Amino acid sequence: MKFSSSLKFNAVAEWWDEYIAYEALKKLIYQLEKQKAGLQESYHDLEANERTSLIGAAPSGFELTNTDAFFIPLLERELKKVCLFYETEEQRLADEVSALQQEVDSQEESGPYAGHQFADGEDVDEEYEEDDDFDLHSPIMSRDRTQSPARQRRRHSRSVSSAGPGVPSGSRRKMDPKARRYSLSSDEQDDLEASTASLDPIAGAGRGTSKSPLVRARALASKLRDSIISTSSAGPETVWTARNNYAWDMQLLFKRKITNLYVLATSLRSYVELNYAGFRKILKKYDKVTDSNLQDRYLHDVVEQATPFQQTSKDKLNNKISLLIDLYARCVTRGDPVEARRQLKLHQREHIAWERDTVWRQMINQARRGEDGGAMMMGGTLIVEPEPEKGLLNLSTPAGRIKLTTKQLYLVAAIVVFVVLLNIDYIDGAEANKCFAILVFATILWATEAIPLFVTSTFIPFLLVVFRVIRDADGNALPPPAATKHVFSVMFSPTIMLLIGGFTIASALSKTAIDRVLVTRVLSLAGERPSTVLLAFMGVACFASMWISNVAAPTLCFTLIQPILRTLPPKSKFAPCLIIGIALAANIGGQSSPISSPQNLIAIGFMEPQLDWGSWFAVSLPVSAISIVLIWLLLLVSYRPARSPTGDSDIEIKPVRAPREKFTAKQWWVTFVCLVTIALWCVAHSIQDYIGDMGVIAIIPVVLLFSSGVLKKDDFDQFLWTVVFIAMGGIALGNGVTNSGLLEVLGDGIRELISDMELYPVVLLLSAIVLVISTFISHTIASVLLVPIAKEVGKNMPGGDYSNLLIFITGLICSTGMGMPVSGFPNQTAATQEDEMGQLYLSNVDFLKNGVPASIIAAMVVATVGYLLMRAIGV
Structure with a gap:
């Protein structure tokens, strides 16, 4: 989580304006970066379209040769604000804790029955009932009350009725037990x-x-x-141990008082910690962007010497917290400090859950429900929800308003087609006929995304069982109980465990920042030439996609190129060239390793015998490298990124700086586990007598990384489980196509089509079909649909079984479908990249002009170089 998001979530809502202005300082740093790069722009906040009060115009005659002289006064301003607020709150806390301690001592001196006494002829119990915060002996809580005539008459009548006729109210102090009867x-x-x-x-x-x-x-x-x-x-017996009503009331009252002060004290301590982290983070970013060395000396000489961050201040605050725990133990837990600490921490967690979780969630839900125009302010940041999909039909009827959207229309069409296909016999065999209806139904839903992809995949086992599609070895339909066991047994295959192992490695590399460290170290060697920087980023995006998936890799690279994009001249062609180059390279990286994308794992799962990692790399690495170089040349010809927008000079690229931090022990541990796991995957066939399958090896990183504390339960929850369910549904559908007899029917038709064709023409025809389908639908779904067909085609080829070869080609080409903005996650991410004015870097023309040729180039490399390498290694 970014620190700005962490600050918004952990800050006390009422104190928000008193925290360090982290976002404003960060925007200023980016403006300073532009000034140093020679882009003469004002200090206008282009991202928020407003001028922040923190960032003013530079002094007249000021030159940004020394950005420290301009940045330090702003830091001092924020530090002064933090110190002033802390000193005010700390003094208030000290006064209230001192007063509370006096109240506790006073209550103990008064004894457990002080509530049955009366002072100056007034009914203290009546007063206590009217205000539960009233305390006879409290110097803070007692109040000067002005009695209305009606209240005086009411108190007098109660005084006479409770004391008896003719008994004056002042003598009631002798009848104390009855005085509190009403409570x-x-x-x-x-x-x-x-x-x-x-x-x-x-x-x-x-x-x-x-x-x-x-x-x-x-x-x-x-x-x-x-x-x-x-x-x-x-x-x-004391007021804290007595069993009468007054003692219980006092115990509850002081429990609430101590708890409120404890929450205040811990919130103030958190305020200090968050602000110190804010100063450290913003100084680190400043040093990185401006190539300065301000962090260490400013933190040590200025920030740590300020009142809130001094050790003596921290000790004073901790002493107050300890004192509150002791008071809580005296007043509530009968002298048990351990129990007092536990209860107070529980109250603190409940307070945080309410203020920082429930409140924010309510605000987010309010925005999601469309209130306030779909926009909300959260921690000073405007969050705008996208407008809902416009309906094709919007009618008002007596039963209510009927709205039909495009996705709902697709869903209705899929259901109609499904019902029609179920009632028409056009394929031999009842099970094959019903399986074809399910296949067409799922394909329509996957292609149109009428409902989420993983929902369609989850629905497939239900359809296979209810419509009795699965057959036994004798060709008879299995009953639902047996079919259920069969379907669920094949869904969680070794391929799924391999996918989870890949997610574990990717999460560990990302959480420990190993991916960022390696990427920035490589990019720091790229230099300043645009063509070299473009090739370096494409190579890094491809390599990163091999290990942290082609979902996370482009996101990481797009983050790393922001310093470059910010310092480019307006309308520079290098920006869209770099963005689309990263997206295309990330798609290519999706074919480079077995765990880089689900389609590769699905392909391996259908192979007999399964291909080991060494054989996969022998084909995929040369194919990917050649594809990257050819696409790089295509982009250079298409964009000519080295020229400035005016065409009169070449642009210079700001180099990426390598991180200065050294590898920690945790990072070395993650690196060791990942390398061992990958090495075992590469030699899986040699040790299969001991480990059985590559899916068993995938358990190693799960156990080692989670048991050592590198990854937590929350990391496991954040795995891409939707992808897992898509893969499981695809495996179930593929098994249904096989067991229902539908694959045999399709095989007969395929044999007729390819009966006179040689192997290589079949490869070219299959490559073209896979490329077209994977361009318009999800790469994973394309592999789910096409890999079983490729397997059947390979089995029916004259001259031998080429199923593994055609499956391998299908899996690789699924990743090359990248001609449209919706073709794969890297393209979708690239299509949303905006400049500082909110203008998109890429348009549909960019993808058509560059993505379509790149797809054809990558597919031809697979069908030529990849085919020759597969034949060379004996696939």
């Missing part, structure tokens, strides 16, 4: 009156005849209980 429950009143009768013979004689045997039994039990408690107690 007790009926059972407590009976117990209290019985106890009073035993202590006061006159009162007991006057009221004893009106008590039933049940009431007397209750009173006796109450006396016995109180005597046992008082006998077993370690010391004299």
Whole structure:
């Protein structure tokens, strides 16, 4: 999580304006970067389209040769704001803790029955009932109240009725138990009156005849209980251990007071920690962007010497927190500090869950429901929800408003086609006929995304079982119980475990920042020539896609190129060239390793025998390298990125700086686990007698990285489980196509088409079909649909079984379909990249002019060079 997001989520909402202005300082740093690059622009906040109060115009005559002289005063301004707020809140906390300690001591001196006394002829219990914050002995909570005539009459009437006729109110202090009767429950009143009768013979004689045997039994039990408690107690009875109503009220009152102060104290401590992290982060970013060396000396000489960040201030705050824990132990937990600490931390967590979780979630849900125009302010940032999809039909009827969207129309069409196909016999075999209907139904939903892709995949096992598509070895339809066991047993295959192992490696590399360290170190060697920088980024995007998936790799690269994009001249052609180059290279990287994309794993799962990693790399690495170089040349010809927008000079690229941090022990551990796992995958065939399958090897990184604490449960929850379910649904559908007999029917038709064709023409025909389909639908879904067909085609080829070869080619070409903005996640991410004015870098023309030729080039490389390499290694 970025620090700006962490700051917004962890900050106290009421104190938001008192934290370091991290976002404003970061935008200023980017403006300074532009100034140093020679782009003369004002300090206008282009991202927010406003001028922030933090960033003013540079002083007249000021030259940005020394950006420290301009940046340090802004840091000092923020530091002064933080110090002033902290000192104010710390003083308020100190006063309230001191007053609270005096209240606790005063209550202990007054004893457990102070609430039954009266001062200056006023009814204290009446006053206590009117205001639960009132405390007779509190120097802070007692208040000067002005009594209205109606309230005085009400108190006088209660005084006379409770004391009896002719008894003045001032003499009621002798009848203390009855004075609080109105605040007790009926059972407590009976117990209290019985106890009073035993202590006061006159009162007991006057009221004893009106008590039933049940009431007397209750009173006796109450006396016995109180005597046992008082006998077993370690010391004299206090207001914190007494069992009367007043003592309980005081315990609850002080529990609330101490808890509120504890939450305030811990929030203030968190305020200090967050602001220190903010200064450290912003100084680190400043040093990185401006190539300065300000962080260490400013943190040590200025920030750490400020009042909030001094060790003495931290000790004072911790001492107050310890004092509150001690007071809580005295007043609530009978002197147990461990239990007091546990309860206070529980209250703190509940407070955080309410203020920083529930409140934010309510605001987000409010925006998602479309209130406030779909926009909201969260921590000073405007969040705008996308407009809902416009309907094709929007009618108002007596039963309500009917709205039909494009996706709903696709869903209705898919259902209609499914029902029609189920009731038409056009394929031999009832199971094959129903399986074809399911295949067409799923294909329409996958291609149109009428419902989420993983939902369609999850629905497939239901259809296979309910419509009795699965057959046994004798060709008879399996009953639903047996079919259920069969379908679910094939869904979680070794391929799925291999996919989870790949997610684990990718998550560990990303969490420990190994991916960023390696990428930036390589890019730091690229130099300043646009053509070299473009090739370096494409190579890095391809390599990163091999290990952290072609979903995360382009996102990482697009983050790393922001410093370059910010310093380019307006309308420079290098920006769109670089963005589309990264996207195309990430797609190519999707074919480079077995775990870089789900389509590769699906292909390996259908191979018999499965291909090991060494054989895969022997083909994929040369194919990917040649494809990257050819696409790089295509982009150079298409964009001519080295020329400036005016055409009068060549642009210079700001080099990427290598990180200065050294590898930590955790990073070395992750590197070791990843290298061992990959090495075992490469020699999986040699050790299959011991490990069985590559899916078993995938358990190694899961166990080692999660058990060592590198990854947590939250990291496991954030895996791309939708991709897992898509793959599982595809495996189930492929098994259904095979077991229903549909694949045999398709095989007969395919044999007729290719009966007179040689192997290589079949390769070219299959490559063209796969490329077209993978361009318009998800690469994973394309492999789900086409890999079983490729396997059947390969089995029916004259002259031998070429199923593994055609499956391999199909899996590689699925990653080359990248001619449209929607062709794969890298293209979708690239299509959303915007400049500072909110203008998109790429248009559909960029993808048609560059993506389509790049797709054809990459597919031809697979069908030529890849084919020759596969034949050379014996696939």
